[in-house]
């Protein structure tokens with residue numbers, strides 16, 4: 151099976167993101183970058199297939215600034231076979247539908263059985279690219295995926311359909327895709343693995359080919375939301391902290407406050 | 416301006432978020448409330464085909480859809496199919512000339528943004544973003560029949576989660592009771608559920624808890640879980656890691672119970688209790704029971 155993972159480089163989840171003085175962008179100065187969390191789950195999910203069947207190949211693609219190569223190298227160190235960077239002038243300005251078109255061009259060339267995206271990128275938080283990529287490719291799409299596996303039957307090594315576990319309220323729906331499919335990942339079965347030392351050494355030596363976004367023929371500019379204003383979230387804190395020690399008394403007091411002051415009981 | 420609302424049901428009832436956005440759209444003016452019918456289970460291809468065909472006739476300027484798991488998927492797929500602007504998880508929407516002004520969180524809840532989405536646009540709206548006016552009439556819903564032959568996927572089976580609770584959906588609940596690693600193990604959820612039952616609350620959990628398999632993944636709150644903004648969020652034995660806060664700091668009232676006075680969760684709490692949760696929780700549940708019985 152051939153898997154293509156789309157992984158975006160975004161601010162590390164531990165970073166405190168600050169709004170820049172212009173009030174409509176974020177201050178990039180203090181940001182450390184990482185693979186977006188859901189995309190890291192997608193990488194792990196792909197590698198779990200490779201663990202189960204060594205003939206599986208996993209390629210990872212990222213579109214963005216040259217620094218995204220560091221995140222691709224991280225994915226290689228985790229165990230991906232190859233990485234592709236889509237970059238060049240205009241790449242960073244692409245969003246949503248434009249990104250999906252560019253990634254679709256990469257997928258058309260790579261011809262994977264499965265394309266994995268994250269549920270949403272941890273910067274724009276849109277959750278658009280996976281669905282839009284499926285639309286651009288004309289492939290079906292399954293969202294909130296936690297597992298996939300080749301359907302039973304057919305000669306060894308061939309892909310005879312793919313079973314997909316989709317998280318829904320109260321459980322999972324299992325869907326079968328007869329041909330290539332785009333999945334957006336909610337969570338992998340295991341936590342994303344750490345790169346092994348040999349993995350890191352191997353990844354260092356790997357070539358990461360760069361594709362110029364201009365060569366992908368995305369064409370006319372596509373609509374995207376324009377940021378008018380950015381602000382920090384409403385400040386919280388200054389709450390009442392109770393450390394009386396007597397459980398019953400504190401419980402009475404809290405219930406009273408929630409009823410009379412906060413009016414939520 | 417023509418506005419579409421695409422609604423969703425849970426069982427036979429319209430979802431609360433569907434009613435919220437229908438009420439909002441009625442205020443915006445010329446609103447049509449649509450429901451995709453003919454599918455036993457939601458799947459994007461047939462649903463999008465049906466809505467896109469209808470959009471070509473109707474030419475709405477703005478499509479509002481609830482930011483539920485299916486709503487997010489359908490909204491994104493529809494915007495892609497039509498080549499329209501898309502903004503997800505709106506916390507407010509206003510129309511300004513030829514654009515929608517959409518408030519939404521970005522950077523995993525660390526930034527509040529206002530974006531301008533040029534019309535026509537599809538916007539998915541967070542549950543609770545618009546309050547349902549008291550006595551709001553049930554909207555008149557028009558069916559849009561999906562053609563099952565547009566489907567490329569085959570449904571196989573449903574696998575229920577063992578611990579699934581059958582409570583109100585987490586993202587639409589007005590009270591959420593969440594537990595963390597401080598609860599020590601899955602057996603403690605008896606105690607947590609007792610409080611949730613009295614409050615009519617949904618259950619939430621930290622990632623430490625879902626990763627350990629104490630609770631199903633669908634209950635996880637945070638950056639890689641659900642985003643919730645209930646009237647009351649109760650965090651039990653949760654440290655308040657930045658990735659957990661990403662999913663719950665928009666809650667109206669936050670209560671935290673933790674034995675560590677320096678736990679980060681207290682920095683966002685309106686009411687904090689420094690206590691052993693095993694001592695405090697039963698006493699608190701009793702008090703809530705009394706309060707509920709008195710009201």
Ligand SMILES: Cc1cc2nc3c(=O)[nH]c(=O)nc-3n(C[C@H](O)[C@H](O)[C@H](O)COP(=O)(O)OP(=O)(O)OC[C@H]3O[C@@H](n4cnc5c(N)ncnc54)[C@H](O)[C@@H]3O)c2cc1C
Pocket residue numbers: 163187594595596597598620621622623624635636637638639640641651652653654655656657658659662672673674675678690691692693
């Ligand atoms: C990329 C990424 C994404 C993540 N996404 C999420 C996410 O979506 N959601 C999420 O929750 N986390 C997420 N995390 C994990 C997050 O960083 C924390 O590890 C996690 O939230 C910790 O869970 P916890 O608070 O339950 O456990 P801990 O941090 O171990 O805290 C347990 C707390 O319980 C208290 N305690 C212990 N015993 C008692 C007692 N008897 N009575 C009262 N209090 C007690 C302790 O004082 C402590 O504060 C993510 C991490 C990463 C790197």
Ligand SMILES: Nc1ncnc2c1ncn2[C@@H]1O[C@H](COP(=O)(O)O)[C@@H](O)[C@H]1O
Pocket residue numbers: 156157158159186188189211212213214246249266267268269270271272274275276277278279280
């Ligand atoms: N620049 C990018 N490079 C690679 N993958 C991307 C990029 N942008 C988005 N994606 C993929 O699409 C998913 C959804 O992104 P978004 O629609 O921006 O929230 C991400 O989790 C990635 O899997």
